[in-house]
Amino acid sequence: MARIAKSPRFCCCLLSVVFVSQFVERVCGVWPLPQEIQQSAESSGLSPQLFTFTYSQDSAAQAGCSVLDTAFKRYFSIIFPDFTKDALHDMWLEPKAFVLSVSVKTRGCDGYPDEDSDESYNLSVSEGQAVLRSVTVWGALRGLESFSQLVYRDDYGAYFVNKTEIVDFPRFAFRGLLLDTSRHYLPLHAILKTLDAMAYSKFNVFHWHIVDDPSFPYQSRTFPDLSKKGAFHPFTHIYTQSDVMRVIEHARMRGIRVVPEFDSPGHTQSWGKGQPDLLTPCYKGSKPSGTYGPVDPTVDTTYRFMERLLKEVKFVFPDSYVHLGGDEVSFACWQSNPSVGKFMEKMGFGRDFTKLESFYMESIMNITAALNKTSIVWQDVFDYHERPRSQYVVEVWKQGCYLCEMRRVTKAGLKVILAAPFYLDLPIPTQNWARYYGVRPLAFRGTEEQKKLVIGGEVAMWGEYVDATNLNPRLWPRACAAAERLWSNEEKTLNADLAFPRLEEFRCELVRRGIQAEPLFVGHCKHEFNGL
C-alpha cells in the first residue's frame, strides 16, 4: 500500500522541476540537481529486512561485478544506517518488499572510468520497486547515489522513498577536485574520506597534486631516493606503491578517475634532494650560489630522468590523463646560469626564457604522447605559445578574467578545464559558497565548437594552510556548490537562494555520513558531527 509519510523530514522542493501531486506537503531533493526529476507525494515504506538490490535479467553486469557488488554493500549501509538483523522498525506496519533492480547496457566492471565514460542513468521509483538503467557501471553508481538521497525517515525511524522519475546525465565530463599532498602530507584516511565525499557530490576526477617544492611523498620504485630524501619523513610521510593502489581502487569503486600531477620544471625543489643533477644551479655573479632553480632543461640527463619517471607513472596510474604542471616558472635562476645562457644562444631563443620553458614542456609532452597519455598543463604553458604544436588540455587557474582565457584557449582548438574560480583554499570568507555556485563556465563569447572544448571544472584545495585537521570543513559543503555547477543544468540552478535550503539539507546528510561538512548558517542537523 502506498501511503503518505506521516512526518517527512524537513526539506525543500524545487518547484520548477518537481511534479507536485495533490497529496504532497514537501518533497525531497537530490544534490547535485538531476537534469530532470519528477516527484510525487506517494511514498513506499522501505524495510531493511525486505530490501534488495538486484541485477535485472537484461543487464550486461551481473552478480560478480566488482564495482556494483561493492556499491550495493556500501549503499545498503548508507541507506539503512541503523540496520541490524534484529531491528524491526516497522513493527506496527506490515513490512513490504522493495527491490531496486539495476540494468547496465555495457560490461566494464573491471575497468576504470575515463574521459569518455557515459555517466547517464534513468531512475524510476514506484511502489515496492525502483528500476535503475544506465549505459555503464559508472552511470549506475551515479543512480545509486541519487536513490540513496531520495530515501528519508519519519519521526518513528521508518524509511520511505517517494515515487520519483529521474533522467540524469552530467553537464561536464570532467568534474575534478585537487588535493595537494606536498605542502602538507595528507594521511591515507584523509584522501579516502575525500573520495567518499566526492562520490556523494558526483565528482569524478581526483587530481592528485602529489609532489611539489616542499616535499616529495610519492615513493617511486624507479627513483626511491626522491621520497627517501625529499619527503617530510622517509617512512611515515610517504605514499607507498600499495598506498597509491589503494587510493586508485577506492576511487575506481566510486567511479572516480585518479589523475596524478608531476609538476615541472618549476615547483621541484624537493625533487632535487633525491636527484642531484636535475635542478639548475643558480649563480651569483660568476659562481654557483649554492641554491637551485627549476629543472635544468638544457641537459639530456633531465629528459632521460623524466622519461623513466613518466614511464613508471604510466604503469602505476591507469588514467589516460597525466598532469604535467608547467606553472609559475621563475626565470631568475636560468638567467643567472652561464650554460643555460649558451644553450639559449645555440637554440636561437635570444633572451626569451618563455621559449626555453616551451621547449622543455614540448619535450615532456612528447614523452607522454609517446606513452599514449593525454597531457594536462596549467595555463602558463598555453600563454607562452598560443599556437600550440601539440594537443594538450589546458587548466585555467589564474584569477582575473578567466573567461577571457577560456575563450583564447578554445579558440586555439584546445580542450580546457576551469579551476580559477574554484580555489577553495583562498583566504576569503570561508562561508561564501554562493560565490562558487554563481560561476558560469561557458559565459564567454565563442562558437558552439569552442564551448564543447570546455570539458569541465575543478575545485582546488591547495595545501599551504590545509592538512588533515581542517581539510574536510574547508572542502565541504563549499565544493558541493561547484559540484552542482558542473553536473546540473545551469538554467535550473542559477538561483542561490533556491539552492540554499537544498544545500543545507545535503550538508546535514554529509554530516550524517561522517563527513565533517561545516554549516552554511545558523541552524542544526538531526545528527550532529560525532554524535550528540
Add this chain to the structure above:
Amino acid sequence: MARIAKSPRFCCCLLSVVFVSQFVERVCGVWPLPQEIQQSAESSGLSPQLFTFTYSQDSAAQAGCSVLDTAFKRYFSIIFPDFTKDALHDMWLEPKAFVLSVSVKTRGCDGYPDEDSDESYNLSVSEGQAVLRSVTVWGALRGLESFSQLVYRDDYGAYFVNKTEIVDFPRFAFRGLLLDTSRHYLPLHAILKTLDAMAYSKFNVFHWHIVDDPSFPYQSRTFPDLSKKGAFHPFTHIYTQSDVMRVIEHARMRGIRVVPEFDSPGHTQSWGKGQPDLLTPCYKGSKPSGTYGPVDPTVDTTYRFMERLLKEVKFVFPDSYVHLGGDEVSFACWQSNPSVGKFMEKMGFGRDFTKLESFYMESIMNITAALNKTSIVWQDVFDYHERPRSQYVVEVWKQGCYLCEMRRVTKAGLKVILAAPFYLDLPIPTQNWARYYGVRPLAFRGTEEQKKLVIGGEVAMWGEYVDATNLNPRLWPRACAAAERLWSNEEKTLNADLAFPRLEEFRCELVRRGIQAEPLFVGHCKHEFNGL
C-alpha cells in the same frame, strides 16, 4: 647520569630568555611563554616505569586532593602517550627514577577557581627530580601543564626533560574563551574537548553564551518550557542539568571558571517560545503585527521571571560572575508598542529608548547584586550611560577603536575585558594568527589605576558559521596567540616572527594530544591528525 639527548625534537629557542649552555643545540619552549624561564642543555632521561608525581611533605594539598590527583593521572598519559606496563623504552639505558613533587601553600582542592585565584607557580627541574611550588592548586595545574610541555622524546622514543627554572604567573586574571551554543548546538564532547585545549593554553574562563535568538538549549528546572519549546530539539539539542554539571566539573579540574551568559533584553527570540508574555509584542500601526521584539521591560512579570531564572543560575553555576548581555537591542519594536510608549512617558524617558534599556539593565543587575553575583555586560550598557550607578564589568566587543573604549570604561572606574580584537569567527583570512598576537590591550593613554582595571581579554567564537564540524580548527591554534598575549610578558612576546616556530611546535603538540589544530603554514607534524 645527566646526558645530552641525542636527537632533541625540532623546536626553537627564544634566545633572549633562555640560558644556553655550551652543550646545547636546541632547547624547547613552553606556550604561553613563562614570565621567566632558564633552560640548560643538561637533560634527564624519564622512564614511565620510574616516574612519580608526589605531594611534598610541606604541601597543604595531599593525596586525596581531587584536582591534583586527577591532574596527575591526566598528565601522566599526556607526558607518556605510549606507556603500557610492559613497555621498556630504555632497554639499553639504565632506567632512573624521576620524581615531580608538588607543594601547594593553601588548601582548596574542592573549591572553584575564581577571579582572585592565584595562578602563579615556580618550577625547578634538575637531575632526577622536579619541584613545583604554588600558592593554590590552580597554580599547580599551570605548572603541571608547563612541565608536560618540557618533556620531549628522541628518535628512539626515549623521554627527556632539560634542566629548567621557571618563575611564572599570568599577566591578566581573566583569560576567557566564548562558545556560542545557541546559533548552533555544540554537543557535550565538543565543549569538553575545548576545555581540554583551553587548559593546554592556560585559558581560565569558559564564557558560555548558552542561549540566544535561534535556540534555548539550557534545560531550566524552573522553566522547563524554555528548552522544550525554544531548543532546536527538546531532547537531543539541549543541555540537561547533568550536562551542565559535567561541564563545570570538567572545567574545575582544569582550573577553568564557567561564566554563563543569559543575554537580555535583546537576543531573546527563543525565550519567547517557552515564556509567552516575556517579549514585547511589535505593532504595525495600531495592531500587533504577530512578531515580537526584546524582553518587555515595562511589566512586573518580566522582573519576577528574570529573578527566578537568575536564582536558578546562581544555584547551578558556582562562579561569582554572571554575564547579562545587554547588547544590540533594537528599539524599533519598543517604539511601535503603545504601552511601552505610555511607560516611557510615565518614567519621563521622553523618546530616549537608551534610558529604557538602562532602566531594564539596572534592574537586572540589582537582582544579580542581591544574589551576590558580579555582573558582566557588553559595552552597549556602558555606552548608554557612562556614569554607572552600580559596579559591573564591561566587555568591549565593538570593532573600531576598542582602545578608546577601554580608556573610557576604565576612566569611569569600571573593570573591563577586551574581546573586540579576538573575534576568531569573523570571516577574515583564517590563517592570520599574528593579528591576534599583535593586540596590545593596555596601549591606551591612562593612569596606572586605569590599567589595573583591565582584568583580561577573551576570544569569541560566535556560532553563525561554526558547529562541531569546524569548531576546533577555527579555534586552534589561533586562540593560542591570544592566550600568550593574555598570559605572558608583552615585552618579551611582541615579535610574531620569533613566536612563529614556537607556535608551530605547540600546534603539533596540540595535534598529538588530539586537538584538531590547523596548520600555520607549509610543513608537517611528527604525528598527523588521526594518525598516519
